[in-house]
Amino acid sequence: MNNIISLKIDKKAFGDKEIFSNCKIDIKRGDFVTIYGESGIGKTTLLKMIGLIESFDGDYLFNRQPVSKKTIEKIRHKHFSYLFQEALLIPYLNVFDNIVLPLRNEKRKIDNSSITKLAKELNIEPLLNKKVTNLSGGEAIRVAIARALIADKDILVVDEPIGCLDEHNSKIVMNLIEKEHLKGKTIVMVSHSKEFEDMTNQIVMIKDKKIYAKENN
């Protein structure tokens, strides 16, 4: 039993709109989980519940310990890095400063050459000194991906990372995510594309307020 994340969901609702009812999800260390489901079904909501951003009625165990109000913030910062659909870049910082934000926040060392290398891989190196307010959607997402990878946490939570990327950049981003997985990281990803399904080892389907999981080997 090496589940690092275990959610037993009695109920998740927004007002009187119920999204999940009596279901569960277990994620093991090093899993690559992909979440599928129709638009509006609750994929992003589940991702946020897993990422300790949305609360719900039920139990959340992290390393078999219940997460409490006292420990939630620490677990979030220590273990999770996020990439949501809205890139959530800081408008008054340039691209470079957005990417290194998690390092600055935690007073960690900034290694310029590794940031340049990652920016080159993501085809955003020429943008490093640019304002983020002038980026296209696809560029902004790649900057957000760089930031999530630089944060270098053991669980990467990503919401449709390739939704607005062309084929070339989709491959680059998915290869980087796979590389993180091969390094031993746990990946939890929402996707609508089956193209990269081979990379994942747990497929999760949301339907009728329930979660259906199956192994993918």
Ligand SMILES: Nc1ncnc2c1ncn2[C@@H]1O[C@H](COP(=O)(O)OP(=O)(O)O)[C@@H](O)[C@H]1O
């Ligand atoms: N903060 C919120 N307040 C109210 N309703 C919400 C909120 N977040 C999501 N919803 C609703 O919950 C449902 C599931 O949303 P979401 O998880 O974003 O779906 P998906 O990611 O599968 O498209 C949708 O009907 C959405 O409108």
Ligand SMILES: [Mg+2]
């Ligand atoms: Mg969504």
